[in-house]
Amino acid sequence: MRVIGVGDNVVDKYLYKKTMYPGGNALNFAVYAKQLGIDSAYMGVFGNDRAAEHIVETLKKLEVDISHCRHYEGENGFAAVDLVDGDRVFIGGNEGGIQKDNPLVLTQEDLEYIKTFEIAHSSIYSDMDSELHKLKELGLMVSYDFSSDYNDALLKKNCQYIDVSLLSCGQLDEEEVENLLKQVYSYGSKLVIGTMGSKGALVYDGSAYYRQKPHFIQPVDTLGAGDSFFTKFILHYLAGKKDNPEGDHALLLISSLEEGAKFAAKTCLVDGAFGYGIPF
Template identity: 45%
Template sequence: MIKVLGLGDNVVDKYMHIKTMYPGGNALNIAVLARLSGIEVGYLGVFGDDEAAKHVYKTVSDMGIDVSHCRFYHGENGYAEVRLDDGDRVFIGSNQGGVSKEYPIDFLTDIELDYIAEYDVCHTSIFSYVEESLPQIRKASGFVSFDFSNRYDEEYLKKVCPYIDMAAISCGDMPKDEIIEEMKRIEEYGCKHVVMATRGSKGAFLRIDGKLYEQSPYLVEAVDTMAAGDSFITSFLINYISGMKDCVDFPEKAGHRGITTKEEYQDALIKTCLYRAAVFAAGNCQRDGSFGYGKKFD
């Protein structure tokens, strides 16, 4: 069984129309959703000391997520203001990360690096303010996943891509040929293995070692699309990394019945992982917030 670490942003998503806040944030979501899938996980991030921070911290602690290496500061936790339009979440404001931006994780201690090295996967994001510590994270982690959302530019890609194994981007209504060119550009800038492009209700594209895959969505009537992309990323990550631990070439004398090569196995695994990710993401759209646990606020 693999272990997954979320490193970076945590927030509350404040649903203004019902005055309810839900824990969230890309790095935290990946950790929580992996935990809900039965994976051993940890989270390393920055918390404030307001009611939002207390709610997020208590929620993830009670879920059995290791938060022993988190940092704490006096100030406002990150938050986003949200409304729902027929089940589709729409961001209408934020405090830009709160204490996470004011006190970024721009340097990691040896103790923290040893902690990161305990995990098979370290996931972080463009919202996490960890760009300066990426060279350290790269040395400590066997697999680094990074979510760029749709907020990046060319210079940002050049800065981040050399230190990551997997990139995820959000592409919405972008034409297919433009998405593929964007994915190739991320590879050229140094992303070492996987590039994922999520498209909401249009599905997803994936390039692994230069080979293109496409996955249709499992369409459902969504209660809330918050963290739909995060849930797709999480499911693919944990199933792919777990599955690739079994990837071997059979000896020639074994014959060629069924799957007997690494290439054949990886191809079948990728397609299965994409299928499972689509189903998992659809299921998560039946929850309120990123993963539930709402709390009223004034």
Template identity: 45%
Template sequence: MKVLGLGDNVIDRYTHTGIGYPGGNALNFSVYARLLSAEAAYLGVFGDDRAAEHIRRVLAARGVDISRCLVAAGENGHASLTIEQGERRFLGSNAGGIRQKIAMDFALEDMSWLGQFTLVHTSAYSYADALLPALGMLPGRLSYDFSDDFEIERALPLCRWLDYGFFSCADRSLGETREVLAAARHAGCRLPIATRGAEGALLFDGSRWFSQAPEMITPVDTLGAGDAFITAFLLAHAAGDTLAESLRRGAGFAARICMVEGAFGEGMIY
């Protein structure tokens, strides 16, 4: 299976240790897909600083194809965070750095290349919303992570293009979460899924509700857990697993990633 993560990449700077780890939703998807034995590519914009060089070197060593990426003069994306009892807490970011100034339109220059992927995954932080109509017409499936700070009024118009839509709803009640997923499904998203932190995950297929409890562990670092869940779920479902089994695989891989510092290790002193 060939998959593509399209959009954001960052260095996650841990203020309590002075170590930065490669990350970003779309980039994590590509790396996690490789860990799960898929053939993965990443398409995005890097800065030309030391952090970006480190990320590119890590991706190349892990076998992720970055041959279509752009490198632009400027600061790479970074986020600042700390860990409190294993739970990550974000402190701020530079909003993607140089990516803010580089339109993602170049991603559509070779539609035949994009058409080879079984899955394309992107996110709310990828500056790629304008690309969704074209990406939605590709033969592969399209996935989008709305993260936790979405506004439902702005999210729903995007749902018509999506096979999978992920919403982080840890701060919402079960009733509110159900309303979000029902609205996303009505707006055209084939399979809307919510992650709810310690409450697990919830999926609505238009007629049935599926829930998945998390694996109970003592985490080292929860950074990347949601992205890990998304990746394992998507790969399992695209391979033909049932929704229930795909959710179970997502929960299992998320627990595995919680035992690693950073999204997937590979730290550097920043």
């Protein structure tokens, strides 16, 4: 299996300890897949500052393929993280940095390359919603993280091109989450996942809801928990579909959720999304 993250990368700058860590939804997906023994790649936009250099160096160390990335002169994307009442919270950033003015526009060469993968994962922070139809037309699975920055119009516009939608729903009660997932399914996504923080996750496949409680541990850092949960979930799901196409779909979803929760718990024992912090 080969997978690719297409879109956002940042450094997460922890202001209270002056340390920055590589991150971003699309980039994290590629890194977590690599950690899980899957051949992975990342395609995105880098600046030419120390943050960009550090991310590139880290991805090369991890042997994630970045051969199709763009490099521009300017500031790389970053998100600012601070400690508020003991919790790490995002308090701003530069909205993708150089990616804002130089969004990823997929060329025919890019598409031929992406076609060699089984799943392409992107996000709402990737500034490439206009490119989603190109990914869908390739015939591979497309997954997308809306985080908590979605509205009905955006979901309706994008979900026709997305096979698996991921939404952060911690602010909603369970009935609201169920209604939201059903709505997103009606817009075109075949699997819809709502993550709810300490309340766990909910998946809807058009016929039933599947619930997963988190694996409770004493976390070092919860950053990346949602991305790692999704990565393990979808990789386990895809492997199960490949190994046993006629197998029980419900059982596969249940086991995939459990595997995702296990991996997310491990991620919470590491600083940053996956470590590799340096001072700034």
